[in-house]
Amino acid sequence: MDHAAVLALYDRDLREGAVPDGPGARVERTASVVRQVGSAHDWNGVLWSAPDIADPDGVIAEQIARFAAAGHGFEWELYGHDRPADLGRRLRAAGFTPGPEETLMVGETAGPALDAEPPAGVRLRTVTEATGVDLLVEVHERVFGTDGSRLRQRLLDRLTAAPDTIVAVVALDGDEPVSAGRLEFVPGTGFAGLWGGGTVEGRRGQGLYRALVALRARLAAERGCRYLQVDATSRSRPILERLGFTPLTTTTPYSYDHPEHYDHPEP
Incomplete structure (x- = not known):
């Protein structure tokens, strides 16, 4: 690259x-x-x-x-x-x-281990409606410790008005949401963004985050996107580097x- x-x-x-x-x-x-x-x-x-x-x-x-x-x-x-x-x-x-x-890290959609799967007993669900959004927001609040009401409204608005620009996924262990993340498409570009990915305390280190990245990479590749971009913290950067992502610069809000x-x- x-x-x-x-x-x-x-x-x-x-x-x-x-x-x-x-x-x-x-x-x-x-x-x-x-x-x-x-x-x-x-x-x-x-x-x-x-x-x-x-x-x-x-x-x-x-x-x-x-x-x-x-x-x-x-x-x-x-x-x-x-x-x-x-x-x-x-x-x-x-x-x-x-x-x-x-x-700021960027990887080619063919780079991440696309065959990475969640651990036994965990299934990945694509979010398309309010019940699924609630599951994703529950993970968000447990991982980040912040109120997810604003995120919930943004997701509902976007899934209603522009469903082709976003994919939200949740990992479920039985009925319990244990990991989640979003894939956001940018029309007219070769980029798709990974946002809000996280795994609840006690379930980290089991391959859930890697499986979520792999799923979102497959979905982006199917849509013709060449690059995945992500603003990574120090915790996710080593995982993403092992999956083929490259650091380009820093970003500070x-x-x-x-x-x-x-x-x-x-x-």
Whole structure:
């Protein structure tokens, strides 16, 4: 994999050329930034900023004013290769709170072990309706320790309005949900994203996460996607590297006003 070329493609297609990730959201473009604006339960934030901004502090102030007019907080997704180099310091000075640093990793859909299966007695279920969403949200809340009501509404909205852009899966041991994750397609690009993958305490180390990645890779390959992208924490990065994913850069969510707008990566 040509790392520089794939990162440039990622920036062009998923950041500068971003499309809304939900039916209630819209993407706005200015000379300085690309941002998504939606309702309070949508992800709201800055996806890309021009590398040659003449007045970074002024642009930051403009985004604060724009989302204040929308009536809710937002996130500025800052990547390790973004410019100016001190943009993170400027965001903190303007009142943003940085979240944990993650690693942007990309793998080809043919790379992960596509034959990885869950342990005996565990079945993987594709989520298509409210009952399945509730199972996924239950895993989310147990893994991340956060309220999943906003995620639940986002998933229901997207499964209703744009079901071809998302696949959600849950691993069930009997009737108990023990692991879950999402696969989000980006129309018009060769990328699909892995989001929110996690396994509940006491069931980790049993191959559940690996099986979820493999299933989502198979589904992405069937849809013609070449690349899987994931914002990985330090816990999932070693697993993903063993599956053939490559780190390209870092990414840090900077939240303004409402940190709960942060969307959980693969833990």
